[in-house]
Amino acid sequence: MVLTVLLQTSTTFHQPNHFVPVFVGMFLAGAIAWLVAAVLGFARARAFGPSARWFSFAAVCLLLFHLQFLAAAFGLLTNDNTLVFNILTFFNFFVLVAAICAIMGFIRLTSPK
Numbered sequence: 001m002v003l004t005v006l007l008q009t010s011t012t013f014h015q016p017n018h019f020v021p022v023f024v025g026m027f028l029a030g031a032i033a034w035l036v037a038a039v040l041g042f043a044r045a046r047a048f049g050p051s052a053r054w055f056s057f058a059a060v061c062l063l064l065f066h067l068q069f070l071a072a073a074f075g076l077l078t079n080d081n082t083l084v085f086n087i088l089t090f091f092n093f094f095v096l097v098a099a100i101c102a103i104m105g106f107i108r109l110t111s112p113k
Contacts, residue, residue: 027069034063054105061098068094 041056068087075083 027066031063031066034059034066038063049108049110051105051108051110054101054108058098058101058105061094061101065094065098 038056038059041052041059045053045056068091072084072087072091075081075087
């Protein structure tokens, strides 16, 4: 009974004008920052040891997480619900792998001399 009333009620939502520019700007800034972190990390891994390499792997995973947003958006734009739900099923996978890589990076840190 309550569910049918809730489904019949229509609500309107007014998107703030600043939503799209802020979302796109932060998305691009995050993707570029993780790309720079990955490149710098792999470039400096030889000098700083295996911990820097693990942090670079974490940066790559978070860059792939950003690419999942693009793939999900593509699925939404093309009305391909199968693609969208396949992506959303594993949406936090790269965040989990990045966290594991960061943990390994902290474990591999050597004590300062």
